[in-house]
Amino acid sequence: MASEPVTGTSLQVLRRLDSGPRGLTDAEAAARLAAHGDNVPPRPHTPSVLRRALRGLREPFTAVLLTLGLVSAFVASWGTATVILALVAVSCALRATGERRADRSLAALRELVAGTATVLRRTDDNAVPRAHEVPVTDLVPGDVVRLGPGDLVPADVRLLRSRGLTVRQDALTGESAPVPKAAADLPEPDTDSCLCFQGSAVVAGSATAVVVATGPHTRYAAAGRTPQPREPSAFDRSVHGIAWALVRFMLLTPPLVLMAGAAVRGRGLETLPFAVSVAVGLTPEMLPVIVTTCLARSAALLARTRRVVVRRLPALHDLGAIDVLCVDKTGTLTLDRPVVARSLGPDGRDDPEVLRWAAVSAWWTLQLTELPAPDALDEALLDLAEAVGEQYDGIAALPVAPGRRLATAVVAGRLGHHLLITKGAAEDVLERCELSATERQRLLALAAREAATGHRVLAVATADRPSRTRPYTPADERALAFRGLVTFHDELAPGAAESLRTLTDLGVQVHILTGDHPATATRVCRELGLDPAETRTAPTDSDEARSGAGTRGGGAGPFPGGGTVVVARCTPEDKARVVSGLRAAGHTVGFLGDGVNDVAALLAADVGIAPRAAAAVARESADVVLAEKDLTAIGHAVTAGRRSSANIAAYLRVTLSSNLGNVLAMLAAGLLLPFLPMLPVQVLAQNLCFDAAQLAFAHDRPAPVELRRPTVLRPPAFLRFITGFGMLNAVADLATFGVLALALDGPDALDDQAVFHSAWFTENLLTQALVMLLLRDGRRLARGGRPGPVGWAAALLAAVGLAVPPSPLGAALGMTALPPAYHLLLAAVLGLYALALTVAKVRRGV
Ligand SMILES: Nc1ncnc2c1ncn2[C@@H]1O[C@H](COP(=O)(O)OP(=O)(O)OP(=O)(O)O)[C@@H](O)[C@H]1O
Ligand SMILES: [Mg+2]
Numbered sequence: 001m002a003s004e005p006v007t008g009t010s011l012q013v014l015r016r017l018d019s020g021p022r023g024l025t026d027a028e029a030a031a032r033l034a035a036h037g038d039n040v041p042p043r044p045h046t047p048s049v050l051r052r053a054l055r056g057l058r059e060p061f062t063a064v065l066l067t068l069g070l071v072s073a074f075v076a077s078w079g080t081a082t083v084i085l086a087l088v089a090v091s092c093a094l095r096a097t098g099e100r101r102a103d104r105s106l107a108a109l110r111e112l113v114a115g116t117a118t119v120l121r122r123t124d125d126n127a128v129p130r131a132h133e134v135p136v137t138d139l140v141p142g143d144v145v146r147l148g149p150g151d152l153v154p155a156d157v158r159l160l161r162s163r164g165l166t167v168r169q170d171a172l173t174g175e176s177a178p179v180p181k182a183a184a185d186l187p188e189p190d191t192d193s194c195l196c197f198q199g200s201a202v203v204a205g206s207a208t209a210v211v212v213a214t215g216p217h218t219r220y221a222a223a224g225r226t227p228q229p230r231e232p233s234a235f236d237r238s239v240h241g242i243a244w245a246l247v248r249f250m251l252l253t254p255p256l257v258l259m260a261g262a263a264v265r266g267r268g269l270e271t272l273p274f275a276v277s278v279a280v281g282l283t284p285e286m287l288p289v290i291v292t293t294c295l296a297r298s299a300a301l302l303a304r305t306r307r308v309v310v311r312r313l314p315a316l317h318d319l320g321a322i323d324v325l326c327v328d329k330t331g332t333l334t335l336d337r338p339v340v341a342r343s344l345g346p347d348g349r350d351d352p353e354v355l356r357w358a359a360v361s362a363w364w365t366l367q368l369t370e371l372p373a374p375d376a377l378d379e380a381l382l383d384l385a386e387a388v389g390e391q392y393d394g395i396a397a398l399p400v401a402p403g404r405r406l407a408t409a410v411v412a413g414r415l416g417h418h419l420l421i422t423k424g425a426a427e428d429v430l431e432r433c434e435l436s437a438t439e440r441q442r443l444l445a446l447a448a449r450e451a452a453t454g455h456r457v458l459a460v461a462t463a464d465r466p467s468r469t470r471p472y473t474p475a476d477e478r479a480l481a482f483r484g485l486v487t488f489h490d491e492l493a494p495g496a497a498e499s500l501r502t503l504t505d506l507g508v509q510v511h512i513l514t515g516d517h518p519a520t521a522t523r524v525c526r527e528l529g530l531d532p533a534e535t536r537t538a539p540t541d542s543d544e545a546r547s548g549a550g551t552r553g554g555g556a557g558p559f560p561g562g563g564t565v566v567v568a569r570c571t572p573e574d575k576a577r578v579v580s581g582l583r584a585a586g587h588t589v590g591f592l593g594d595g596v597n598d599v600a601a602l603l604a605a606d607v608g609i610a611p612r613a614a615a616a617v618a619r620e621s622a623d624v625v626l627a628e629k630d631l632t633a634i635g636h637a638v639t640a641g642r643r644s645s646a647n648i649a650a651y652l653r654v655t656l657s658s659n660l661g662n663v664l665a666m667l668a669a670g671l672l673l674p675f676l677p678m679l680p681v682q683v684l685a686q687n688l689c690f691d692a693a694q695l696a697f698a699h700d701r702p703a704p705v706e707l708r709r710p711t712v713l714r715p716p717a718f719l720r721f722i723t724g725f726g727m728l729n730a731v732a733d734l735a736t737f738g739v740l741a742l743a744l745d746g747p748d749a750l751d752d753q754a755v756f757h758s759a760w761f762t763e764n765l766l767t768q769a770l771v772m773l774l775l776r777d778g779r780r781l782a783r784g785g786r787p788g789p790v791g792w793a794a795a796l797l798a799a800v801g802l803a804v805p806p807s808p809l810g811a812a813l814g815m816t817a818l819p820p821a822y823h824l825l826l827a828a829v830l831g832l833y834a835l836a837l838t839v840a841k842v843r844r845g846v
Contacts, residue, residue: 095292149204
């Protein structure tokens with residue numbers, strides 16, 4: 001690829017690329033593809049496993065563990081240091097491989113939602129160029145492409161012709177405001193405005209452009225930018241908050257143990273390894289692994305079974321947490337394949353002439369703006385009456401744009417005159433017609449009556465003006481003569497009704513935000529089985545400005561608690577504003593939308609979701625893409641997110657309460673006993689067993705009741721929970737201490753350190769297993785179900801707790817076999833503990 005093919009006039013650029021305004025022939029394109037390679041958009045840089053593992057060190061827990069390891073090494077406690085470092089290494093490695101597996105399984109599915117581009121190609125030199133949809137990967141330098149609203153710029157291109165083109169190039173510059181771009185036929189054009197770069201999104205307007213760079217040669221590839229990370233989800237923030245609360249507590253532990261030991265027992269720095277291992281025991285160091293594994297597994301499963309692509313893994317937790325879903329109507333709940341239903345005059349009677357005018361307008365808008373494809377309404381008009389446009393000469397076109405709900409084509413009329421043909425939203429067109437107030441009211445009511453049948457409605461008006469050479473602008477769309485209405489039937493999307501029902505059952509409130517007429521939207525909402533509690537019309541910015549006191553919450557005010565609200569006539573900003581307003585009111589909001597007019601809302605929501613047929617920009621802005629044709633997958637995706645969150649919350653609850661209990665008991669016993677209640681290496685070994693068992697949580701299937709509502713983790717309530725259950729656990733541990741004193745009677749029984757250590761080791765593992773069972777798997781077992789992964793892991797943990805002390809491994813760790821009498825007493829203590837735990841559980845309603 002020549003290094004600077006972009007300067008000079010358009011013609012010079014085309015020549016240098018050995019192309020022309022009519023594009024390449026198929027043979028040329030094929031040859032170039034072989035020479036230049038695929039136009040593969042730069043993949044987000046995938047870090048190596050090693051780099052991912054190193055990144056894992058930045059997790060708060062891993063960082064703290066590492067510090068504790070270094071402290072142990074510093075006081076030459078090599079055993080402790082080695083075990084801690086091994087722990088860190090295993091957790092980083094597990095996490096890194098989990099992440100990579102998730103990336104791999106998603107990459108395959110991303111191809112499924114990969115984009116296409118509209119390119120002009122000819123079969124041979126003399127053939128007429130035709131617009132084709134080709135995969136973006138097949139583009140080569142010299143290809144002439146067309147761009148329209150909603151497209152992603154498929155390669156670096158130089159504009160040849162453009163109309164009102166604005167693009168967002170935040171993928172490249174990070175700047176999210178749309179920038180205007182225009183073709184310029186100068187020898188030294190302003191390359192900033194006549195070049196569009198791969199990864200940019202067309203917001204409005206259209207253009208024809210020649211590809212100047214593809215694949216690795218594009219600016220985007222050269223910049224090597226990775227997308228801006230989004231702010232973490234509410235769930236992740238809670239997990240993080242809990243983590244940091246614990247880290248603080250943990251950092252307090254070693255000095256506390258040391259000071260208490262020194263004050264009460266006159267011990268010195270030799271207890272440091274013990275203090276450090278107690279702190280390690282408190283850490284849920286497997287948390288990052290469990291989070292990644294849960295997310296990765298759920299995402300991979302969703303991709304495989306439901307063909308849902310989660311483009312940003314943590315978005316799955318947001319999805320599980322949503323309590324409000326805002327949905328766009330056209331193209332999302334309906335197919336956006338409208339078919340003309342009626343054409344009626346101002347008197348409400350059928351009048352084919354109106355359809356004719358609308359079709360002429362559509363035809364010339366399409367011709368003069370060189371849109372790659374007509375929009376759905378125009379296409380429906382052209383399907384019925386394509387040829388009529390050719391009977392006129394087109395002069396100018398003012399197409400629809402974000403926030404502009406009408407389009408005008410200017411054609412040559414009778415001699416010396418131009419004819420303006422405007423079609424668009426009834427309110428907007430009627431506002432520009434010359435009518436008495438009562439007549440306008442009557443016509444608005446006529447449009448509303450048609451809309452109430454669920455049809456989409458366009459009003460058509462014309463104006464006869466003396467011809468002129470001055471360009472036309474929207475200011476010319478006034479004093480129009482009203483012609484009539486064209487109505488369209490649009491089918492419901494497959495699975496739309498079912499998926500909305502599922503969402504309602506899942507406790508998600510659904511609101512509809514649409515650019516369409518309120519009556520059409522309300523009717524569609526009813527057809528989908530939702531009875532709208534309220535239908536509103538979004539105020540336009542000018543309305544707000546006029547009234548002076550707009551409800552900035554989206555022109556929507558507060559939403560009622562219990563019903564669907566339809567907000568009609570939304571501009572793209574209105575949609576985003578409603579979403580932000582709902583978020584500000586404390587909801588976790590999802591947005592499901594398919595068009596350019598949904599991009600702002602997709603980005604404003606906690607989680608943006610795009611259906612399969614969405615415009616490329618919408619898909620690019622979404623966190624989750626539904627690759628299946630129908631919408632039913634969305635319910636499964638929400639459930640998958642909840643399952644993952646529920647598993648993580650369960651892990652935290654079980655692990656933290658039993659860890660905290662152990663630490664409290666150990667601190668107390670440390671003060672009561674003349675020796676350490678456990679050796680550092682034993683504390684760490686026990687910790688390793690816990691960690692291994694806890695991995696089962698990543699594979700658990702929570703009970704259906706837990707999935708009926710979003711999982712919310714409120715750090716204060718959560719910390720209260722673990723303190724309560726932690727205390728209970730500590731009491732059980734200390735009871736064991738008492739039991740030991742009873743069981744091992746004899747003058748110096750408690751001096752037998754090995755027996756004491758072994759007994760405590762067994763007891764700790766058994767209580768932890770019990771907590772896993774009772775706080776997690778109890779319900780399933782009580783219902784007579786088979787034990788899940790957590791049940792099996794608990795059983796294994798208990799077995800290890802009983803088997804290790806008498807084994808050679810136990811001996812190596814300084815443990816010994818326990819007298820049978822102890823086991824009986826232990827069983828009694830555990831029984832009491834289980835009882836207390838169950839009572840506490842019932843009282844807390846968990
Ligand atoms: N090609 C067109 N010609 C004239 N008017 C149009 C055309 N396309 C759309 N409009 C008008 O603009 C309105 C708003 O369109 P917009 O794309 O914002 O939303 P929508 O497609 O109606 O609905 P949704 O927001 O649910 O996708 C339409 O309801 C219609 O009245
Ligand atoms: Mg839409």
